[in-house]
Amino acid sequence: MSEMHLLLGGSNSGKSRLAEKLALSLQKKTQGELYYIATGLAYDQEMQDKIAAHKKDRDQKFQTIDSPDLGANILKASKPKDIILIDCISMSVSNILTLDQFKKRRIDDIKSDLKKCKSNLILVGQETSLGILPTNELSRKFLRESGKLNQDIASFANSVSLVVAGHSITIK
Numbered sequence: 001m002s003e004m005h006l007l008l009g010g011s012n013s014g015k016s017r018l019a020e021k022l023a024l025s026l027q028k029k030t031q032g033e034l035y036y037i038a039t040g041l042a043y044d045q046e047m048q049d050k051i052a053a054h055k056k057d058r059d060q061k062f063q064t065i066d067s068p069d070l071g072a073n074i075l076k077a078s079k080p081k082d083i084i085l086i087d088c089i090s091m092s093v094s095n096i097l098t099l100d101q102f103k104k105r106r107i108d109d110i111k112s113d114l115k116k117c118k119s120n121l122i123l124v125g126q127e128t129s130l131g132i133l134p135t136n137e138l139s140r141k142f143l144r145e146s147g148k149l150n151q152d153i154a155s156f157a158n159s160v161s162l163v164v165a166g167h168s169i170t171i172k
Contacts (some may be wrong), residue, residue, distance in 0.1 A: 008127040008164030015124045021087050023085045036062040039091040068095040069102040070110050078119040090126035093146045153161030
């Protein structure tokens with residue numbers, strides 16, 4: 001039976017590194033394909049550098065699929081023994097909320113696609129509930145949508161972990 005793991009934490013907390021280790025460990029058991037769905041967009045030099053560093057550090061066993069809105073067909077086409085790592089669901093929420101090219105994509109569709117996926121899923125996301133309430137409307141909307149998505153996914157995920165300083169704390 002397929003598993004779903006949600007790893008939440010702050011920026012640069014070590015979520016991606018732990019998610020990759022978990023994916024590689026699961027792949028040893030299932031012998032399935034390893035997919036890495038990357039949602040980040042290189043819209044400035046800092047993001048270009050961050051994406052390049054992630055790619056450089058990523059194990060070559062992963063097949064990387066760029067899908068800023070999580071509309072990648074692999075969620076529907078993969079097999080039960082496959083492992084799909086999504087990094088990061090929060091970036092998809094941001095992309096959907098801010099970029100015209102993704103306006104037709106609904107966040108509820110992401111939840112539906114994840115629930116229907118037959119593969120093992122490892123989801124990386126930002127824990128958005130630990131900071132101050134922003135003064136601008138778009139930032140507050142992002143916090144609401146991302147926080148709600150985290151809660152909804154956590155309700156049907158097999159496990160939920162909070163990642164702090166490279167270490168995970170089991171929540172569920």
